[in-house]
Amino acid sequence: MSQYLTSVLTEGSIFAIMALGLNIIWGWSGDFDLAFYGYVALGAYMTLVLTIGRPIAPAEYILGLQLPYPIAVLAGVAASALMGLIVGLIALRHLRGIYFSIVTLGAVYVVYVMAGQYVPLFDGYNGLSGLFDPMASTFGINYNNYQYFLLGFCFAIFLIIFVLTERLSRSRFGLALRSLRDDERASAAFGRDIYRLKLRGYVLGAAIGGLGGGLFAAYLSAFNPSAWSPIETIVIYASILVGGKGNGKGVVLGVFLISVLLQESTRFLPQIPNQPELVLALREVIIGAVLVLFLRFRPQGILPERRRVDPDRGDDGGGRPGATNPRLVDDLASSGSEPIAG
């Protein structure tokens, strides 16, 4: 039982990291990015090819190094960030709304097709495997205790990411991204460089996705195209939406409800013989339906994002109308005079 619980919590921490990354792109910046699972996958693939060593024929894949796990994960994060930069450079320049989504959907399918069909890259549909208990020997952990170690490791990283994103969320950068989301034109009028800000948020989100992927690779010890599909992103979206888009605590709650509770509760349904995919399909029907229902009836989620209110807008009598919010004034002064991106 404790073994099972450990496994569930580890997976939950990893999903929470991914969801926090996607929340930057969707929750703060307001872009419905369908490429996100591609960054997770790339992080996982890169981590694997950098740790599992030379390919043994007939398997083939690039690199095939045996680097220490943390370094491999960092390289995976860098690869995901780079891919995020490339996709963002194309998709964020002129595209918004559904056109942005469609182009990112295209981008992730290109990655998916390449990973599956182009064998020399990541061994095609066979995928990669063989990352067993990374860091175990370094820390001298035996096989029995390893899963507790992995849980601690993933949970610690989750906490770090959570604290960082919460701080960033309240920072000027987080506020600026939200201002773009709420009114791009007004924000541009205040001197914001929309393109660059959105791109920074996007790359940051992609990097966190890659980090989640790197941890996922250690958890699964393997990765192949049948283990992921671009549409997997929808589960993370459902988590963010249910918990509360834009609110870090809400996102974590959503991951707990959707990715942990729902996923695990359907596991206890009786299996029907000859129909192994039935329970899985049922779970996905529920997730899709939850997504639609929440969008219709509670789009702000269970824990809505707290909106900042300009203190001068209320009827406190004393203040001048307009920008006496110190934070706003401060921001204005420091925002520079870069041209407005179209």
Next chain:
Amino acid sequence: MAAAILALSAVAFSLEYAVTNVANLSHGELLTVGAYAAYLVQQATGNVLLAALAAALAGGCLALLVHTTVIESFVRHGTPRMTIFIATLGLSFVIQNVLVIIFGATNVAYTIDQGAPQQIGPFLLTRTADEILVSAIVITAILYGIIQHTKFGKALRAVSQNRDLARVTGINARTVASTTWFLAGLVAGYAGFVLAESIGTFSPYFGFTFFLITLAAAVAGGLGKAFSTMAGAVLVGIALQFTGAYISASYELAFAFAILALVVLIRPRGLFTSARRSIFE
């Protein structure tokens, strides 16, 4: 031939977009449902014509259902269209997996007699291919007639240009939108049938995969104008045939989106739309 199927699928997608301003991500499932309906009817009766009819009807009914139960509810609630777009993705997920529950996730073989290939001009076509081509052209002609020359078509165009203004002039926008979705569903369901017939096998996920190519083609052609979408689809379809023949068919999807990325970068409004319509949201 793939271009003809792509054109049918894309024109239906574009019609859905025109009247509700929603890019329907569950469009692929109309094709899938059409394929399953055709397969079931053909198993029961052995009649290809009945199978085609069943496919169209199944697609039409599903489209009507999706529109009246989900889309209309969102539209009436005043939900931003981006939110509806996300909801259709959730819907696609639901329909796919309901089909998995009913029929299982495995591929269904759907083989019918293709007929002997014959030479027509420079092309080598089978009888099935002839039928698909001819039916696509006939369907296009009928759609063109409906959209350009009937009162309903006029109402459809009015709703697609400005829903509120159309309603002010006494057009029942909801009925027009529902009817258009039903019409689009008929075409999409039929497209699903011919697609399954020409590939020879299908599964609950097959419509979604084909939909991705449809999406690339439709956006490349320009969304919302049925016939510019169609022109784009034919071009993309032919381009895919060539890349498929000369490089590899398994990269088809990647090529479709490469074309889309190029179009988006060079001519963001789509290839065949008037310059005034911007794609900025």
